[in-house]
Amino acid sequence: MKAKAVIAAPILLLVIFLCNFGSSFIPPEIIGTENDPYIVASLIQLFILVIPTLIFCRLRGGKYMKRLRFKGFRSGHTAFMFFALLLMFFGSCGINYLMHILFPDANVSSGYDNADGFAGGLYLVLTMAVIPAITEEFLFRGVILAEYETEGVPSAVLLSSITFAMLHFSFAKLPAYIFCGLILAVVLYTTRSIFAAMLVHMLNNTATIFFGDLIFRAVSSQGVVLFCLILVLFILLSAILMFGECERIYASYGVLNEDSSYTGKRKKGRGMAGIIHSIFAPIFMLLVILYIVIAAIGI
Template sequence: MNSSVLKANLFALLLVLLQIIAPIFLRPLINILGYGNVLISDEYIFLLIPCILFIIINGNSLKKTLSLKKLKFIDIIIVIVIAILCQPIAGFLSELSSIFFKNPVANALEKLSGLSLGFMLFFMAVTPAICEESVTRGVILYGYRRKNIFTAAIVNGLIFGILHLSPQQFLYAFVLGTIFVYLVRITRSIFASMLCHFTFNSIQVVASRAYMSGISSQSKAVLQGGYNKGILLLYKFSIAAIFFMAVVMLIKYLHKLHKNDNYLNTAVEKYSEREYSSAESKKGIVVVEYSPLVILVIIYILLMLNRYL
C-alpha cells in the first residue's frame, strides 16, 4: 500500500477540520486584533504550523517535501504570464458560481477596504502563497509523488477547492489548483506555484482596490449595459476558453523545456503504472488510501448544505 497517499489524504482531512473549528477560537479575537490580523493568523496557525509539524513528525526532508528548488529565469516569466492568463478563467468560473452562491471574497475585501494596499497584498497574496502552497503543492502533492500527474493534479485541485470552505470559490480554486500542480511537477519547484499564486492574487487585490475606488465602476457599467446576464456570461466563457487554451500551450512549452530534468520521466510514470496495477488487484488498498478523501468530500458537502440551504 502506498502509505504516502493515505498520509496525504489524512493530513488534508485534518486541515479541513481545523479550518472548520478555527473560527470558534479566532472569532473572539477579531475585536482585539482586527479582522485582517485574525485572518492572517488563521493561515499561519492552522495551515503552516501543521504543515511543518507533519514534516517533522514523519522525519521528511523539508527541502524534498516542499520541492524547494530555484526557478530558472524563463520559468519565472512563463509562470507570471500564466498567472495573468488565469484571470479571465477564474473570473468566468467565479461569475458562474455567484449565480448560486454569495462571494465571500467580496465581503472580505469590503471589510479590509480601509487598510493599506501593502497590508492587503501581504494578507491576500503573500500569506496564501506561502501557507496554502506549502500545504497543497508541498506536503499533499509530495504524498502523491508516485502517482501520475493527472491523478495528482485532480485530487490536489479538489482538496484545494474544499480547503477554501466556500462553494462560490470551489470551481476556480479547483482549476487553479490543478494548474499549480502541473507547474510544480514540471519545474520540480514549489516556487513556481507560489509565484503564480502570489501574482494571481496580487492582480486580484489591485483590481479590487481600483474597483472600490470607483475607477472601474464606469467600465463595468459599459460592459453590462444593454446585455443580460446570460449573454455576459457567454462572452466571459468564450474569453476564458481562449485564455485556458493559451495556458495549456504554455504548460506544454514549459514541459518541453524541462523534458530532460523533470520528474514526469518515464521511470516514475512506469512505477506509477505498476503501482496502479497492483492496487487494482487489491481493491481494499485503494479504499483505505482514499477513504479520508471520501470522508472529506462528504463533510464538505454536508457543511455547505448546512450553510447555504
C-alpha cells in the same frame, strides 16, 4: 512514518479541516477579530496550516522536504507563469460568474472594499494574498501533491486541487478553486518549483482583491453577451499562450537532457486506477463528508 499516502494525506487534512472549523467558534473578543480581522485570520491560517504540515513532514523523515520542490524557477519561465496567471484569473472569474447565474443567492464575490489608501492596500495584499499563497501552496502543491504522486501524477494533480478547493468550504466557489488548483499544479510541474506556484497564487490573490468584483460591474455596463464573448476570448488566448510556453519549456528540458523523473516512488500504471483508489479511500470519503457538513453550516 510509513503510512500510505491515501491514509496519511487525508488524516493531515482532517486535522487541518477540524482545526479550521474549531477556530470559527473562538469568541472574537479573545483573539481580536473585531479590531483587526485580516491579520488575525492570517495568523490563524499560519497556525492551522503550517504547524500540522511541518509536524507531518517531520514524521515522514529527514529527506521528505526534498520531495517538495523547494527550488527557484528560471527566468525563462516568466512568460509561462504570466500566461498561467491570466488563465487562472480570467478562468476563475468566468466560473464564478457562471455559478452566480446558476445560483443567484450564492456569494461568489472575492473583492475587498476597505483597502484604505496605499498602506491599506499593502496590508490587504500581505494578509489576504501573500500569507495564504505561501501556506496553501506549501500544504497542497507541496505535501499533498507529493503524497498522492505515489498513486500517479493524475491522482496527485486532481486530489491536490480538490482538497485545496474543499479547504475554502464553499459550494459555490468549489469549481473555481478546483480550476485554480489545476493551473497551479501545471505551474509546479512545468517549472519544477513550488516558489513559482506560490508567486502565481500570490499574484492571482492580489488581482482578485482589487479586481474580483469587476466582472459583475462590467456585465451590468456592457451587457452579458458581449462581456461573455470577451471573457471567453481572453481565456482561450491565455490558455493557448500558456500551453505554448509549456511546450517550449519541456522541449528545453529534453534538449538539456534534464531528469524528468518524479519525486515520489510512483506505482506503474496508476492513472485512473490511482484516482479511484485515492478518492474512494475510507478516510478521504470521511474528509468529503466533513467538508459537506462544514460548508452546509457555512463557517
